Amino acid sequence: MVEGSRLLGGFDPDAGRNQHDANAPQRIPLPSLLRSLLSEHLDPGYAAAAAARRDGAGRPRAVEWGWQVAAALAVAAVFGIAAAQAQTAAPVTREAQQVLAGSVRAAEATDDQLTAQRNELTAQVAAERRSRLEGDALGRRLLGELDVADVAAAATPVIGPGLTVTVTDPGMSKDLSDVSKQRVAGSRQVILDRDLQLVVNSLWVSGAEAVAVGGVRIGPNVTIRQAGGGILVDNQPISSPYVLQVIGPPNTMADTFDRSTGLQRLRLLETSYGVGVSVSAADALSLPAGSVREVNFARQIGP
Structure with a gap:
């Protein structure tokens, strides 16, 4: 092969050319790459793979099967150990849950007992204070000012006409597209603390004189907060249905509350999630006294 053949990919430029016949047609030589594409249809990689399989044909397949069986046994052993540990830990977990539940019930009972004792002592202090101050004009004036302050601080029980707003959480709804934004992820709860806060503020704007949520009186130091999947009012848990009792002029409050942002919010949740909302008037509502905390500063x- 001449040196020039390497310029054409290793194919002899004189290959196929007739050297004896005068004026015979000349054939144009093809480069080796194009020739290989037209004549050799099998990629060289297949031949290399076949050769590698031939070289490894002598290795016993039992070794490969052995590794696969060992891996399967290891996976089965891991799952077996995990299942055994779960079964062993199940009684301990149930016992711990029972202990925690008992502790919670005991704490709730103690809290109820202390609350009743506090209310009794408060009533005794109020009675003693009134008996001592009613003897003269200055004392009676002080008692009047204290009564006004107690009403503003929600420190006294009240009875009167008003409204009852009941909000029922339906749990999981058919459509969970959150038009109201940021429901609790992974929870069946729809009503959140900010919803009740907005409703309470709307009731105050509507002319409420006293408000209780879930039987807990709303006062200056009372908060409505979310705690995981529950709602706390003055650190006391409440659950659905959420009942808001409001004392004030029923007709005036109903008209104003019907146009408030709080009720509009509830109607939006009602349409989007199926939340139950009802507003009814009542002739005589009884609201308990709220907790009073000492304010140091x-x-x-404002004016």
Whole structure:
């Protein structure tokens, strides 16, 4: 093969050319790459793979099967150990749950007992204070001012006409597209603390004189907060249905509350999630006194 053949990919430029016949047609030589594409249809990689299989044909397949069986046994052993540990830990877990549940019930009973004792002592202090101050004009004036302050601080039980707003959480709804934004992820709860806060504020704007949520009186130091999947009012858990009792002029409050952002919010949740919302008037509602905490520092805001 001449040197020039390497320029054409290793194919002899004179290959196929007739050297004896005068004026015979000349054939154009093809480069080796194009020739291989037209004549050799099998990729060289297949031949290399076949050769590698031939070289490894002598290795016993029992070794490969052995490794696969060992891996399967290891996986089965891991799952077996995990199942055994779960069965062993199940009684301990149930016992721990029972202990925690008992502790919670005992704490709730103690809290109820202390609350009743506090209310009794408060009533005794109020009675003693009134008996001592009713003897003269200055004392009666002080008692009047204290009564006004107690009503503003929700420190006294009240009875009167008003409204009852009942909000029922339906749990999981058919459509969970969250038009109200940021429901609790993975929870069946729809009503959140900010919903009740907005409703309570709307009731105050509507002319409420006293408000209780879930039987807990709303006062200056009372908060409505989310705690995981539950709602706390003054650190006391409440659950659905959420009952809001409001004392005030029923007709005036109903008209104003019907146009408030709080009720509009509830109607949106009702349409989107199936939340139950009902507003009814009542002739005589009884609201308990709220908890009063000592305020050490206070500053007036506004006039």
